Amino acid sequence: MHTFNRRRFLQAAGIASAAAALPRALGAATPARVVVVGGGFGGATVAKYLRLWGGGQVAVTLVEPNADHIACILSNLVLTGALSMDRISLGYNALKTNHGVAVIQARVTAINYGSGTGKGRVSLSNGRSLDYDHLVLSPGIDFIAPPDDPGAWDANVTPHAWQAGAQTLLLKKQLASMRDHDTFLMTVPKSPYRCPPGPYERACVVADYLKRKRLLFARVVVLDANAGIQAEPVAFGEAFNHIYKGMIEYIPDATVSSVISQTRSIITSAGSWSNVRVLNYIPNQRAAAIGPASSANRGWPLLNAQGFVPVDPLTYGVSGYPNIHVIGDACAVPATDGQAVPKSGHMANAEAKVCADAILRALNGQAPDTNIATSSACFSPITATTASWLSANFSYGNIYDAAGKVKGKGMQRVDLGEAPKISGDNYQDMFTWADGLFADSFI
Amino acid sequence: MSFKAIPLRLLLPFGLLLAATQGAHAAPPAGRLLAAQCAQCHGTSGNGPGFDEVAGKSASELRKDLLEMKRRPVEGIMDRQARGYTDAQIKLIADYLAAHTSGSTN
Numbered sequence: 001m002h003t004f005n006r007r008r009f010l011q012a013a014g015i016a017s018a019a020a021a022l023p024r025a026l027g028a029a030t031p032a033r034v035v036v037v038g039g040g041f042g043g044a045t046v047a048k049y050l051r052l053w054g055g056g057q058v059a060v061t062l063v064e065p066n067a068d069h070i071a072c073i074l075s076n077l078v079l080t081g082a083l084s085m086d087r088i089s090l091g092y093n094a095l096k097t098n099h100g101v102a103v104i105q106a107r108v109t110a111i112n113y114g115s116g117t118g119k120g121r122v123s124l125s126n127g128r129s130l131d132y133d134h135l136v137l138s139p140g141i142d143f144i145a146p147p148d149d150p151g152a153w154d155a156n157v158t159p160h161a162w163q164a165g166a167q168t169l170l171l172k173k174q175l176a177s178m179r180d181h182d183t184f185l186m187t188v189p190k191s192p193y194r195c196p197p198g199p200y201e202r203a204c205v206v207a208d209y210l211k212r213k214r215l216l217f218a219r220v221v222v223l224d225a226n227a228g229i230q231a232e233p234v235a236f237g238e239a240f241n242h243i244y245k246g247m248i249e250y251i252p253d254a255t256v257s258s259v260i261s262q263t264r265s266i267i268t269s270a271g272s273w274s275n276v277r278v279l280n281y282i283p284n285q286r287a288a289a290i291g292p293a294s295s296a297n298r299g300w301p302l303l304n305a306q307g308f309v310p311v312d313p314l315t316y317g318v319s320g321y322p323n324i325h326v327i328g329d330a331c332a333v334p335a336t337d338g339q340a341v342p343k344s345g346h347m348a349n350a351e352a353k354v355c356a357d358a359i360l361r362a363l364n365g366q367a368p369d370t371n372i373a374t375s376s377a378c379f380s381p382i383t384a385t386t387a388s389w390l391s392a393n394f395s396y397g398n399i400y401d402a403a404g405k406v407k408g409k410g411m412q413r414v415d416l417g418e419a420p421k422i423s424g425d426n427y428q429d430m431f432t433w434a435d436g437l438f439a440d441s442f443i
Numbered sequence: 444m445s446f447k448a449i450p451l452r453l454l455l456p457f458g459l460l461l462a463a464t465q466g467a468h469a470a471p472p473a474g475r476l477l478a479a480q481c482a483q484c485h486g487t488s489g490n491g492p493g494f495d496e497v498a499g500k501s502a503s504e505l506r507k508d509l510l511e512m513k514r515r516p517v518e519g520i521m522d523r524q525a526r527g528y529t530d531a532q533i534k535l536i537a538d539y540l541a542a543h544t545s546g547s548t549n
Contacts, residue, residue, distance in 0.1 A: 049479070052487070053471065346483055353479040357471055364468045371535075375480050375527055377520055389520050393527020415526040417517060429494075429520075433484060436493025440482045 031059040032363050035122050035132040037108050037290065039064030041071075042138030042328030042348035044095060045441045049356040051099040057363060061102040061130055063122065068092065069442070070165040072195065073345050074434050076202050077381060079161065079172045080209045088164060094443040104128070108290055111135070111299060118322035134359050136316075137309075138328040138348065139290055141194055142298075143283040144307070148258040148267070157261035158279040162194060174278045175206065180216040182277035185266065187256060188224040189284045192306060194329050194343045196231035197390055199224075199282060201380040204236070207244040208383045219247050221276075223254035223268055225284070231342075232380065232418040235388035239422075243383065256281070287330035308332035313396055313411050314368040315358035316351060325359070327351040333394075334410030337402040341394055341411050342376050349441050350374035372396035374411060379430035387426040389419045389433075474539030477532055481540070489544035494521075499546020506537035 034050055036043045039062055047062045068091045077083040095101040106124040114120035122130045143160060145153050161171040178184065184206050188199040203222050210218040222240075229236050229250075240248045254270035259281045265274035266281060273279075286307025291299020301321045304310050309326040311318060313333055316325040328348035333341040341347060351374060358368045376392045392413060399410035419426055481489070481497060489498030497505065510533060512525035528536065 053475075057468065349483050350480055353476060353482075357476045357479075360468075360471065364470075366470050369471070369476055371477065371532065373477055373480055373528060373532060375483070375524060377484065377524065391520050391523035391527075393524065395527070395529075415523055417523040417526075419520070420517060432492075432494055436484045436486060436491070439492045440487050443487075 031056055032133040033131060034058050034060045034134045034136065034359065035130050036060060036062045036136045036138065037122065038138035038140060038288075038328070039066070039069050039092060039103070040138060040140055040328060040348065041069075041345035041437070041441050042352050043136070044069065044090075044092075045349040045352035046136050046138065046327060046356050047095055047101045048099050048441070049353050050359060051101060053356060054360045054363075057360070059102070060100075061104060062092070062095065063104050063106055063108060063124060063130070064092070065105065065107040065125075066165075067105060070168070071345065071434075071438065072162070072164045072198070073378070073437065074430075075161070075164040075168050076198070076205045078164075078168050079175060079202070080205050080384075081172070081176075082205075082384065085165075085168070090438055090442045092442070098443065104130075108139075108299075110291055110295075113301060113321055113324065116320075116322065120324075132323075134323045134325065134362070136325045136327060136355060136359075137290060137330065138326070138352070139288040139330055141285040141329045141343075142288045144286055145283065146256050146258045149260070150258075152261060153259040153281065153283075154261040158259065158264060158281050160282045161280065162198075162282050162285075171278070171280060175209065178210065178213075178215060178218055178277050180218060182215065182218050183221055183273075184210070184219070184278045184280065185221040185223065185273055185276040186280035187254070187266070187268075187282050188222060188226060188230070189282050190225040190255075191230055192308070192332075192340055192343060193282075193285045195378075196342050196344075197236070197378065197380045200229060200231070200236040200239070201382075202280070203248055203250075204239045204244065204380075204382045205384075207239075207247045210247065211244075212384065219249065220244070221273070222248060222250045223256070223266070223270060224250065224252045225255055227252055232388055232390050235380070235382060235418055235422055239382050243422075256283075285329075287326075304332050306332070310334070313409070314354070314370060314372060315362070316355040317358070323362075325355050327355050334399055334408060335394070336399045336410070336412055337407075339413040339416075341374070341413075342392060344376050344378060345441070346378055346437055347374060347376040349437060350376065352441075370396055372411075377433065379426060379433050381427065381430065382422045385427055386422045386424050387419075387430045388422045389426055389429070391418075392416045472539065472543070474535035475543070477528070478536045478539040478543075481536065489540055490546060496546060497540055498544035500541060502537045502541035505540055506534055509533045509537060 071088040092103045106126040110123040112121045159170040161167040254268040264279040289298035311331045329343040393415040394411035401407045
C-alpha cells in the first residue's frame with residue numbers, strides 16, 4: 001500500500017497554502033469546524049462573515065458566557081438615563097437564524113492547541129468540548145488591579161463600567177446619588193486600552209448630567225495615566241476648557257498606585273483623594289484570560305509585554321500556532337510606534353472580516369490577501385444634544401519605529417481625524433452609526 | 444494496466460482535475476474584503492441599517508463620489524474615511540459594490 005501524505009501531495013501539486021495553515025483535504029464533504037470564543041463585536045462579526053462568505057464550507061460555533069451582548073457603545077448614555085439598557089442589548093438569535101451559527105452559552109475552561117497540528121480542542125464550563133479546524137479568540141479585556149494593596153480594589157463597590165451591563169447599572173445608581181458639592185472622580189487607563197475617546201466622553205456626559213440636575217459645586221475630576229488626551233484632543237479640549245469650564249478638572253500623568261474601594265479613596269502619583277462620592281476607577285487593561293488564572297499566560301499561547309496577543313496583520317494568526325486567530329481588544333496588531341490600531345467595537349468588526357477572509361482562503365489552499373485595509377470610526381456625545389466623531393484608517397504595508405525607520409510590515413495608519421466641529425447633526429448621526437454597526441455585527 | 448498498478452505520480456494531474464471540479468473554491472472576488480469595510484456604516488449588503496445607501500449605484504457614480512470626498516476639505520466623517528484608501532482600492536470597492544449589491548428601491 002502506498003502511504004499517502006496529504007501535505008506532500010498538496011505541496012507537490014503546487015497548491016499548498018503559503019500561510020501558516022494546514023488546508024483540509026480537497027473534495028472534503030464535511031464542513032470545516034470553526035470555533036469562535038467571545039460574542040462581542042469581533043466574535044459575532046467573524047461568525048457571521050465566515051458563514052456569509054463560506055456557506056456550507058464552514059460550520060461555525062460561537063461560545064459566549066452571557067445570554068446576550070451588552071454593548072459598551074452608547075452605554076455612557078445609559079449611565080445618564082438618556083437611553084435604556086435594551087437599546088444596547090444585542091442578542092444572538094439572528095446569527096443563528098440568518099446565518100446558521102451554533103451558539104453555546106458557556107465559558108471556555110481550557111484550550112488544547114493540538115501541539116502544532118492546527119487541530120485542537122476547546123473545553124467548556126458545561127462539560128462539553130469542541131474540536132476545531134480553526135479557532136478564533138475574541139474574548140475582550142481583563143482589568144489589571146492596582147500595584148499596591150490590590151485586594152482593596154473591588155469593582156462591585158467602585159465600578160469601572162468598562163464592560164457594559166451590571167457595571168453600567170451600578171455606576172448609574174451611584175451617579176444618581178450625587179448631591180451638591182459632590183465629586184465624580186474617574187481615571188483614564190494607560191494606553192493601550194479599550195476605546196480611546198471613551199473616558200473623556202464619559203467625563204463630558206457626567207458633567208452635563210450634573211449641570212442639568214443643577215447640582216451646586218458638583219464636579220468631575222479626571223486622572224489620566226497618559227501624558228495627554230488620547231483621542232479627539234480638540235473636541236475634548238474644548239469640552240474640558242470651555243463647555244464644562246470650572247466643572248471638569250483634568251490631571252495628566254497620574255499613575256494609580258492603590259484604590260481602597262470601601263472608602264472610595266485613591267492614591268496616585270499626582271495626588272490622593274479619599275471619600276469621593278463616586279470613584280469610577282477604570283483600571284489598566286490586558287487580554288482577557290482564556291485559561292485558569294494559574295496557567296502560563298492565563299491560557300494564551302503568547303502575550304506581549306503589555307499583556308496583549310501579537311498577531312499577523314493579514315490573518316490575525318498567532319506565530320507558531322497554526323489555525324489560531326485573535327481579534328478585537330485582546331490582540332496587538334503590528335503598527336508604527338505611536339500609531340497603534342485602536343481597540344474598539346468598530347475595529348473588532350473590521351478585523352473580523354480580514355480574519356474570516358483569511359480563514360476561508362486557508363481552507364482552500366490560497367495565500368492570504370495582502371490588499372488589506374481596516375477602519376475605525378465612532379461618535380462621542382459631548383453634551384445631551386451634541387457630539388463629535390473620530391475616524392482612523394489603516395492599510396497593510398511598511399510600519400515604522402519612533403525614529404522613522406522601517407521596522408517591518410503591519411497596519412500603517414494612513415488617516416486619522418476628528419470632527420471639525422461638535423454639533424447636533426453629529427449627535428443624530430451617532431445613533432445611525434451605532435445601529436449600523438450593531439446590525440452589521442449581530443444580524 | 445490494471446487500475447491498482449497506476450503509480451501515484453501519474454494520478455497527480457487527475458487529483459488536480461478533482462480539485463478543479465469538486466472541492467476547490469475560486470479566490471474571493473476582488474474588492475469584496477475592501478468593500479466589507481463599508482458595511483459597518485452602510486449595512487452588510489449596502490442598503491442599511493446605516494447611512495446613505497451604497498447599493499444599487501453604478502461603479503462610476505460610487506467611484507466619483509469616493510474620489511470627490513477624498514479630495515475635498517474635510518467636513519463629514521466620509522471625507523476622512525475616503526482618505527483611508529488608495530485610488531486603486533476605491534476603484535475595486537466601487538466595482539465590487541456595483542456588481543454585488545442592489546438597491547432596496549429596485
